[in-house]
Amino acid sequence: MTTQSFDATSFHEIGVPTVLSAVLAGQGITTPTPIQAATLPDSLAGRDVLGRGRTGSGKTYAFLLPLVARLVASERSAAPRRPRALVLAPTRELVGQIQAALKPLADAAGLSTITVFGGVGQNPQVAGLRKGVDIVLACPGRLEDLIGQGHCDLGAIEVTVLDEADHMADLGFLPGVRRLLDRTPRGGQRLLFSATLDNAIDVIVKRFLVDPVTHEADSAQSPVSSMAHHVLHVQREQRLPILVDLTSAPGRTVVFTRTKHGAKALARQLNKNGVPAVELHGNLGQNARTRNLDAFHSGKASTLVATDIAARGIHVDDVALVVHADPPVEHKAYLHRSGRTARAGASGTVITFMTDEQVRDVRQLTRLAGIKPVTTKVPGPAHPILVELAPGERSLVPGGFAPPAPAAGRSAGEQGEARNGGSGRNRSRRGRGKGAGKGNGTASGQSRSAQQTAEKPSRNRSRRRSGSGSGAGAPRGAGSGSHSAASFSGRR
Template sequence: MKRTYGAGRGSRDGRTGRSVVSGEFALPKTVRPGLPAVASFGELALPDELLRMLTSLGMNEPFPIQAATLPNSLAGRDVLGRGRTGSGKTLAFGLALLARTAGRRAEPCSPLALVLVPTRELAQQVAEALTPYAKSLKLRMATVVGGMSIGRQAGALRGGVEIVVATPGRLKDLIDRGDCRLDEVAVTVLDEADQMADMGFMPQVTALLDQVRREGQRMLFSATLDRNVDLLVRRYLHDPVVHSVDPSAGAVTTMEHHVLHVHPVDKHAATTEIAARDGRVIMFLDTKHAVDRLTRDLLGVGVRAAALHGGKSQPQRTRTLAQFKSGHVTVLVATNVAARGIHVDSLDLVVNVDPPSDHKDYLHRGGRTARAGESGSVVTLVLPYQRRDMSRLMRDAGITPQIAQVRAGEAELSRITGARAPSGVPVVITAPVTERPRRSGASTRGRRSRSAEARRAAGPRRAPDQPRTGQGPGASRPTASPVAVAS
């Protein structure tokens, strides 16, 4: 099932002269002109339920990628969108997908629309963002990701859902089990397509795309457009409407890029002082071991930090993200697993404690801040031997950073990052304690009667003034411990 631009596979006539980031392919030229952009959601052919929901959530004016692509995606055109995360692309594809699915009812195991994403975190973020809009249209949605109960996900699909948000591996597993088929999927979205290629999902992605309806609509969004994404565009998009924001340009006025030269003996102290700043920050390191070590060190000096990497279970990762979003955790120490899928409002600082390996990783890490028009800074700590590689990386990304030599405890580090000395009082981040719901009715009464019988069989209760075991006058008391911070 190969789809072309109209200029023909491999033809240079279908290319534009637009500038591209290093390693990317030129964008295809649309054969049929696209519809003009709109200035407000009210100009779009959206269901009234979606318009009311947008208004109630304070979404009055569309972001540029929404204004440009929605008129065309609502009309059923294929869409190719390149733009940095935080540009509003979730609603750009989400509103079109929901509007074009509204009023239809899915059969068991046979969804009508599909959103493919590379990571569990991103799947959950997309589902969370679209849920209120889907509910307004009475559309059912399921999130299908690894690390969670496959039986529960299979049950949701068997019950019938119109929309599935999925990672490729888990969706393939459910199809292989016979719990899902894609032959009725009329709208397909690939979000963060470049990361799916980078993570080796391309064979799974193409196998899934080959199963959806041939005449269906496809929308592909990506922060960067490398050669692997080019293969997807050539094969599956038909005369797409193209919207592109240079990944380094979307944040020119709202994002600052700093490269801070540090000495090896000073790097850990500088990192700690940045982490102790007033406000949330994400810190990226290369390995799980380094993430865990820095997290322990930060907790030991009074910084409310938590680790996020591929070695954590899904419940742990979900809880950590929730704590970070709520402000209970102020520093998220992460590997690249968190570079996508973390959508946190009002996050104004990302720190590359370890510089990324290439410009794509830099753009994805930096995309956690300066989202939706907000301001933010990306700071990279660079050791002397890393300076040449960092200069090349910035050149490939099309970014001219501000460069400074800094040391821990100095005013320049504080001016750029808000760094300050930590409290020095160790903290422990505890999981939230949830009360089990109380039951009522016959089951509760039955339980009470059984408990009473057990007490009678166990003999008399202790006298009120009788101390419990280990709580008498001579019992030892616990020693002082680090401050525990409960959510």
């Protein structure tokens, strides 16, 4: 059964408890988005739901509202190490953002929450689970570690949520997700939400969802109508000057590169040219990732240079411009990257840089993404199209973004992170803590497996992703160098 829409003008009409709708109203949220209006009647009624909506469409509240409502209605208490609800997400940043949306609802309902992910010490997570918590929001790898060490038992879970399920599949998380879901009671409610629904997650749906109701609130490929798509045909040596011009305009900009090395190098170049920029990629330790995102949220840095780790789930208000400095290798990544702008009804502009070597790949990419961009040949930063796409007076700050000086009394872990550049191998040892991985089951293996690479990226993965870019789903020619030859990472 597939439902496209549900006519409702308020959360109260759908059946959201008054205490929760009041929290939303206090934030100025009074009208359900299409995905919320479509799914909430079924999820509030206890049905298993398979929901698809574009990034920025409101999926988070679509699963948090029924989760909190069910726990309140059941009137059970959380026992030590036995949480009552589980939310699984692919990245630490997404877990943190779900927690930020959940906290006001949980506080109003008298429920406790905890986040569980790698890259940080496990002791606070262990202590929270031992005390007893209602809702766990987790990345799969660290949660499996803690279960293997005996710190968590999923036998009392009443509601399980999988957010960004297709991204779980892309990152190789599905085996771990299946193991975790096998530990939850079969009678519990299960909600699966994603920006796309495809064959990759069919195994999860068929195995764990019982008579699910499917809701697709919009087309799987169509970009939002308020998003303008442009391709700038540029010469390789002109990309940085053009990018400096675009990012020195007023407003927030997210720039995507294909590799971690490329993101780091490009952020350094932008700062050198006077654009306050921060980087976000898997080689950064958790403290650095948090600091950089905070700087971008607060406006201290106007530009975020990121790999695809930021393409899913990262929400920052008023991102006016998304630039694909390196075109992605497949169309789903293009849509998710682009979804950092034009969120929740706002407008936004998406720009893809295309060199001569990338013409065929970019044309195939946009065709598969279902968009028809405006293509303009831009010889340099003086072209008038740049002011049209990023209007406003350009301003540069000597030195770009200046990060705060490290605190004199920072922890040994932070000092090690600084010395090692946030490398995955050193961060993995610190994050596991004393005795981590010595338990039974999957604990010792998972920290080095593919299931945890998005939480604690490994040195091997860094090498793989900074290579030629070949892989399943890449447009023709991407693996042999047309993308990498002209990518920001390739030239440094």
